[in-house]
Amino acid sequence: MYPEFGGKLIMLQKKKLTPEQAIQKLRHYCAYQERSHAEVKEKLYSLGLWKQDVDKAISQLIEADCLNEERFAKAFAGGKFRMKHWGRVKIKYELKQKQVSEYCIKKGLKEIDEEDYLKTLNKLKEEKLLTLKSEKNILVRKRKLSDYLLQKGYERDLIMGLINNQP
Secondary structure, eight states, X not given: OOGGGTTOOOOOXXXXXXXXXXXXXXXXXXXXXXXXXXXXXXXXXXXXXOHHHHHHHHHHHHHTTSOOHHHXXXXXXXXXXXXXXXXXXXXXXXXXXXXXXXXXXXXXXXXXXXXXXXXXXXXXXXXXXXXTTTOOOHHHHXXXXXXXXXXXXXXXXXHHHHHHTXX
16 A cells, blocks of 8 residues: 555644634735635635634624625625626626625625626627637627627627627
8 A cells, every 4th residue: 555654544634723823814814805704614624623613713703894795795796897807697606606695796796887897898799809800600700709708707688789789
């Protein structure tokens, strides 16, 4: 098996933090950037805390306003839209993956200005059409454009309206 260890597997134990040390560490973790409750919970477990200590730590972080799911959802939605030009569908999906509540997801999506959203969608369309200039078949070009915008997370009805109004 493992001849260098006499056939035995030696497991290295991580140093377990006290709940107070973990909370202090998580204050810095949350101060660096907004975090979801699930991310913080996972981090606390990785630091070796037990369930009751994790629940207590999360309560303390919420009370100290280090952890705020609504603030996280707003920052996440706004950031992904501005920086990566993600659509609402993709942002909502990612927030659900991070176990953010439906209420906070709605609050986060309200951060996206409708006019900016449509301008960005149009800009993405124009940029993609430039890369598709060599495609002669108009149906293939429309399908590729549609697939691209869907992958970016924009709503199908908006995409279809946009594509059907262009040559």
